[in-house]
Amino acid sequence: MRLLLFDNEAGHSDEEADANWENWEPDPVEADPTSTSKSRRTSDIILMLVNVYGSKELFVNEYRTLLADRLLSQLSYHTEKEIRYLELLKLRFGESQLHYCEVMLKDVYDSKRINAHLHSDGNFKLDDQQFPTTAMILSAQFWPPFKEENLVLPTIVQENLEAYTKAFETLKGNRTLCWKPHLGSVTLDIELKDRSLHLSVSPIHATIIWHFQEKSQWTIEELNQVMHVPSTMLRRKIAFWQSQGVLKEVSTDTFVVVEECPNRSKTNTSLVISSEMVCEDEEAESAMASAHDQREEELQVFWSYIVGMLTNLDSLPLERIHQMLKMFASQGPTAVECSLQELRHFLDRKVREHKLLFSNGLYRLPKP
Template identity: 40%
Template structure:
């Protein structure tokens, strides 16, 4: 017992907590150099000298093959071989238990921890204790990851790393199915899962939470390369062209492990498709495509230039996975940007042939050269958010002039401006500094009003820019936070006075550095969107089914989610036909519950009384 305890302690010391270097080889070398040498001397002293060449040994076990390497030992005895196998199994099991206990941390560090994953793979192949890995890792996931404190983005990154790591340990994907199901089930209950998945697919960090992937690589590009590499080694019985290949495939066949779920198909059918697993969390590829379409629209509408190379690359990769028909609207959106750039160039080229004309405002000359327009095929874009705004007169005149020239080039087409969309580059000049900002048209309109007078009340300013007072207060807080404006109480409790700050000492308090030039970029405030979200679009589309649902619950009293879903599919077949998923219906019903139109008890929906 003391020998095995000391042996276990030594293996644990050799293993350590460094997951970036393999340790199994050094453990086996130590076994050869120390314990086996001791046992060789001990067994020799005890008279155990039977070897494999002695026919009287009567050895009939699988140990009959001569071991390949025993340093300093010419001819090992049967007893020594048995001790070697016993010690190696104990070392494999000890290292396996150590790595399984720390598997969550190992996967967090993946791919840097790949050597530890390879060691664990060899240990499990030797011991066959895969079920211990599954049970322990699921327990760690529920305790450390699947909690309210973990962000959806962190959970998804860990899920992807788990897929990659377990694919090394078990290429058949049997144990990944068992481990991944709790993660998928938990993510389905989070509202921001779809948005986070789309962001990870397209954000250019290679799916790495730390952003350490190849520069410019998105998770989608990584998955595409991964799929191509798998295609070079995978084979499909459906495409066998000759009997020779069929025979080769038959010789390669192996049964699934006993833990495999028979409903998932055999190892030759089951393929570990990371993107497919991500889509399975959402429920359907259409939901992912719709979310991507909304995010793409947000990104394109907030571009100050026509650089869309990365978006085109992402779209082409998505078309590979989801088909061209699914991505057709997104392709039209990108074509709108390409066409806008061409139209914008033509309009400005036509200006170069004419005498220079400008619009004077405050001594500054504004021309069409400062305006770049994005021309949308609105029927193919997600619904854009409308916001009332009174642009400065000079800017309004500039838009009218651009629209007139567009009509001359594109007769009979005309422009209908969405004045609250787009970005504005501003340069604010003070006595001792110059600051540059990139802001929304509403922010630009607000600050330009302070050219007319240095102080405004919130009500008067809201009337001047054509926005509600609460909208003004949300937007003007950006300028207050940057130290450009200062807020003070007004004559009325709900009215405030905003004044331009000229002194540099006041702006230092708000984080603006000292110097002649400051360039700051700004994204719109959280919650302010230029495009209707997928949830808002779904809510609008599902409104027509609200009366059907109310009528069903009136007649039947209570219904489960599945029954409501099946009933709508059965009876709502006229245009627009009901084609929503179970998750989308549940989201809509949750909205009706929040509006106190419905209530749910024990999984059944009732009318609110």
Template identity: 60%
Template sequence: MQEVDVQDAWIFINKIFPILNSSYPTVYTKEEFYKAAKIIKELNLTCFVQDMVILKIETSLRKSIIPKFWSHFKSPENIKPFYKFLKAIDSLYEDYSKLLEVINALDMLRNINNFDKPIMGEMNIKNSLKLMLKSTMFSQHHTSYDKVISYFYEEALLLEDMDSFSSKQCPICSLLDCSNCETLFLKANGKLIEMSLLGPLTDQALTDLIYYYINMHIQKTCKDNFDTSYIESFEKWLDRVIITWLKKIYCHSEVSDRSIADFDKKLRNYLYNTYTKIRINQLFNIIIEYPDSLAALEDIKICLPKTDLKQYLIKKLQQAVETRLLHLGVSTSDVLTAYVAAIRSLRFLDPSGLLLEVITQPIHQYLRSREDTVRCVVSSLTEEGPNDLAEELVRGETVLCDENTIQDSDENWETWTPESSDHQPSKIPATKRSSDIISMLVNVYGSKELFVNEYRTLLADRLLCQYSCDTEKEIRYLELLKLRFGDSQLHYCEVMLKDIVDSKRINQHIKQDPNYKNQEIPISTMIVSAQFWPPFKEEKLELHPKLLTQFESFTKGFETLKGSRTLCWKNHLGIVDLEIELSSRTLSLSVSPVHATIMMHFQDSNRWTLNDLSKTMQVPPTVLRRKIGFWQSHGLLVENEQDIFLLKEETSEDNIVQDNIIIEDYESESAMASAQDQRDEELQTFWSYIVGMLMNLDTLSLERIHQMLKMFALQGSSVEYNIHELKIFLDKKVREHQLIHSNGLYKLPK
């Protein structure tokens, strides 16, 4: 009897589980199923049957179903990836459905026989099937799978973002107004969700694809466009296209809300990071185009708190500044323009000033190394036309240096926030940071006197080189500068401007003197107070006797007017208006005194040698030759022989420059002594000490001379200089043959 029951059981087992014979379930009645279940239970074969069924399912998955699934990815290249993946999913789902019938039958058997042994750790045997499917699939992962699935979802994503295309042609099947491809796509995702394969199979591919798509969309939309804010439109685009598309994919998923929420958080974070990085990489251009780029700065300001990119911003911007700004190929004025734009832009991004301080520190150091920085700053402050520094000057704020304290403002204590710890430690306390641009430029050097002295020199140049100088404009600038630097700092400049007004009055008074009238050469002088003006450039020049006579007559008139005061003439400074009448033309020129003196001597004699004229004018031959070159360029003088010059009154039409107009001198040299000349003059006061040392000690090294000067000559003196400056000074004396340098020692020539 027992033997018959076992045979009956095996017949019924094969009928309800034909997979044991490598086939799938056939139709069986409910009575047949319950009868088989009863026999299996009586024979205690439930566990055996379950193990046999699971083993057969695993074998079928490993040897048949999964290899067939991966085989679809080896199909010919002319088949679109979209259809490859659809075919693979349909085939897998068909096999999965058959296995699901087996699992359902096994689950019924377990329920009838009250059998609750877990399968692969799962009490729900449907989950066990999904686990077996998933583990077997990824154990046989095919290399071409990632590429196919990426193309599959990329084409599907293009379906969602059809608004970005000019035509409504389907990117998959190339038909107009196609709705079938999207239906197929959604069905395929529904099957993956049912098999619990959507996440494991597609999450990484979806993430990579969407990241790429976001990046491309941002790059395409905001490339080199800084005058529009995009962050809000990007957020709307993310919701309208990407998130909506993901909701369609996960619509049948039991965890759709959680999946979408996770994706939404991750994608928004990526959107902010990507957009912020792109804008940071463009930040140097954004700064240069300020204030037109204010919208882009606003986006960066919004995104920075949502990202961890402040250090990235500092690094990238410092690199851009170093490679694109801080080199010899960029003029100092352009560096200053970029610096001012950086101050305003970074102050907008970070009102605390910490970011500004860190970024601009290399610019400070570089500006300090350029000799013309102060002059460029002062020139920009007082030049006509739209100018950032001139606008700052008009605001009238006081220049504050590091030693001055900026008082804290208690009015906004409710909105006060502590300084960010993201930046490098600041050397300047928050109470001493100035947001004023001119103050920051002054703080580069830490001295207002340096800027005031440069303005004084610049003002002197303008007053001396432009006899029709607009004193009212200069007074207006001076008043604005006094608001910045203080009255005491600019007192000398007030005297200089007063000298200009007084000079006009004195000139008019002397010219009305009967003893001075009817002069052959009319002159107009600028009389300056020597102790208030910067040092003048010193050059030797002996004027023509006619001019010297005129100067003596003017001096007598001045002494008569001023009593105990007299005039010390600077023969090499000034402008001479000449009218030169030739046989074929007339020239009207404004030239320097040395050029005028040359022509006056050629008026006396048509032929001069370079040495004779040099001795007569007391001008070095090399300098004189350069000055004569000016008249050669106008065709008036020719060098007939070596160092012999002739006046040429008749010239061909090709050599004639524009007639009867004022031609400015091509040399626009400063009338004031350079900073190096002034420094040499200061050092010259110690030359007698150095000569005395060498007379007593014969030979001395550079270090010894410097040490002895510090001990004796520099005590109580306001002039200081380092050993490098001393070496430059002594080497100059060597070139002038006043010293001999040998074996590292200096000595006097015998």
């Protein structure tokens, strides 16, 4: 859902209106004279979408997540369209409901300005690095939760990020940066014996191919040890390099660099082919945590309360735990609500993880 419906307002062009002139009806007498029938139809469409999500809060949260995904996928600092959409939504929902989205767009604008300043000021010496580094600087408390993924970057990249962090700290004083190494985009120039590739890829893709500079053959297990990325994800990401003819699998989970394309004739082996490509991940994965992941994180807030209850009271039934959580853990403006059924699933999962014991309708902690 990209909310492009605002461009068409009601989805009817002037030609369509002229074609249906026989069915035209005047606006009712009590209609607001400052509001046209077209704008009211747009409002009806928004109301329909709100009804689909169930509440204004859920609709706005979904829009916020989609906005974050769009901003982090393009990484171009161009926000004109998004600002227009946001202003239209603010007319419908008010500024307070969309304050977080407004801060997100301001973060993008500020990031562009900060990057330009750090790279133009010779005192920061960022242009002395082997390759330029720019950052999208986000106010963490205003953005939706991100997916947490492990990735150990090459040493030279980490050094560049540390230099950028020091420059930012010098500029901003008491503020610092916490990098998300698995997010972003990397521009690569790959020189092989018979061709040259220019690509924009994700940090995981770039880190994989970077390690093939050190040696021409790697196994999935070896890459897992140096990158700390799950083997299943490594196989999926390496598939991109296989599709580009850069890597090939010589035995199970063992890959080597393809310096020369076997389909190229010998007379053309010295020819350098320059191509520009953008890596489009086959799954178009979101950078944001899923609703399920966010809910799991919220429910973990209850765990410390539950452990405290069972430590003091030895054992409790489900209903009693639920009542005590409502009394002590579900208070305040940021309280997390939890239904009885949801709590049952949460506790049962803890039982499967051997963090709780359940017998005769009572939950208790396992003895150390």
